[in-house]
Amino acid sequence: MAIQIDVNGTDAQGRVFLTWAPVQATIRWTGASGAAMQDVILSSTGAAAGLVFDTLRSDRGQGTLALTLPTDGTPVSFWIAGEFQRPSVAYGDAMIEVADAATGAVLSTTPAMVRIRKNGQTLSPAERDRYLLALGSLNAKGQGAYRDFRDIHTAVADREMHGNVGFLPWHRAYVLDLERALQAIDPTVTVPYWRFDQAAPAILDRDFMGESGPAGRVLFRPGHPLDSWMTDGQSGITRGLRFPINNPANVISESQTMALGGPSSDYGGFDRMEGNPHGSAHVSFDGPINFPPTAVRDPLFFMLHCNIDRLWAKWQWVNRRDDPADPRAYAPPSPNRIGHHLGDTMWPWNGVTGGVRPPTAPGGPFPGTPMTAAPGPTPKVESVFDHLATVAGDPLGFAYDDVPFELPVAVVAGGP
């Protein structure tokens, strides 16, 4: 008699990566026993991270779940998710334990990871170094796939990504594309975010994204994975700080950003965040990061944009604006522009070139992941709204440490 657990989205090596969004799983007996049924208890054990279980897809999962399993091997379905605010720091620090309900004997343990995007300022040294190693490997002294990411974000493609309503969805896809490329190198990595409205001295230091030295030359400790960084045939990174290192960047605060949508929480107001804090964060530096056509030369770009995306995700959660069909969750492009309507496919993943689209489409289709089918190889603007699948569809496979999975509130007649 043994227990078999199958979690949707398990990768080819049998590893289970979870976010706050529940995924379906099954549990069954393999082999026969005398009894017709056996009661088991699923629970979450692990050094750091937590898991929650439920018999249906809900936002009320608990740390234990009692199930009755047919001993003929018929699978029983359940749902599993990471426990909000208890993310992993390493693979296997979350564990699905199955125990015999009658005796308490442990029947099986399955390691997992609650893989969550976190504030870079609070990463453990091991988390930070895994991110840096993967990023350095993606760059490969200018010869790796980071070159495609850099070649996507250029002046000729500016209309696809800036100055219009598609700014947030496009950059959400772009950061996720990079994250999946990093996870192909090390699946335990997520893109951390730089909270530019708070001091972040641990990010802007020699161990992490580099310290701004004389003439803005970024300095790393010896042996740092970004030591041999190269883009556009230029080695190293230039980045001068226009703010004191123990201060926030020159941006509006998170609460001011959240208020940009006004009292009725309209995307049409919220998307002014492309100017401040987004543009203001970019121009808090001297160097390539302060100019869109060169910004991606500096890998801090992706931590800045991860925070932009977190702010959108948080605004969506707070105001229930995950549904692209909600007229307040998005706004029509102005001026009218292809690539910015909800139903438009996004360049470069759609491979469309020429005409009003850029002449080339570096990088190819959007990469898949075993975790989820979303957003598909040629995502539309509307494909990236509902990142935890609170309204419909599949989750995108990422989550933020301060944005939970919460289903729309069901109004129950005569309820409490």
Ligand SMILES: [Cu+2]
């Ligand atoms: Cu951009």
